[in-house]
Amino acid sequence: MSVGVGILIVSTLGLIIFTALTRGINPPSNVERIDPKKLHLSGEFAEHNLGTTVAADGSVVTRVIATQFMFSPHCIPVPQGRPVTLRFASPDVIHGLLITGTNVNTMVIPGYVAQVHTEFVRTGNLLMPCHEFCGLGHSEMWAIVQVLAANEFKPDADGRVHCVSEY
């Protein structure tokens, strides 16, 4: 009996390690400082840089500001079945977020960039609420992640992608 349970535990650990190594699964960890006081003035998280962009090499990066009590932009377009890098920053207090139906789940701490790599499996509109109490308007702080099929995910001349429809 004890041998069987031991084999079961070792097999489980082996399965987790194998899938983690072959599929690149690991806890998001990114230590990157950013000045929260100048977040909106210039640099990566200035207003014109927010949202989803496709770089020349085809990589998809989404930049979002989490602030009391909204995410900017409110609708975040992402492609289905392609690697996406999500980057978040906060100019005020600690926020947190998750994207429903996915494993995306992170804190957003002022002074740091929260970064998550993921790949969205299914198309559709996914709710992204703030999950760290951030003030009286916390319950109103949410956004929509719009997962688009390849024929709908079309960057413009600047490489920027927009949500295709109202939700």
Add this chain to the structure above:
Amino acid sequence: MSNDQHSFDSDSSEVMDEIDDEALAAAMRVVPLGAGVLAGGAVALLVLGYIAVYLLVFLPRGVVG
């Protein structure tokens, strides 16, 4: 007070259980094994539940890192 006294009297009148050494030895051979089976079964169910959530919920939700 009288009830307490009565209770004391009845306790003192009880006869100690007779312990059969062979029966005790037999019980002590089986009881630890049963405890092990119960603990092992509980751990196995827990691990199987973990595997089920990992395979049926976590992995289908897509990679993250």
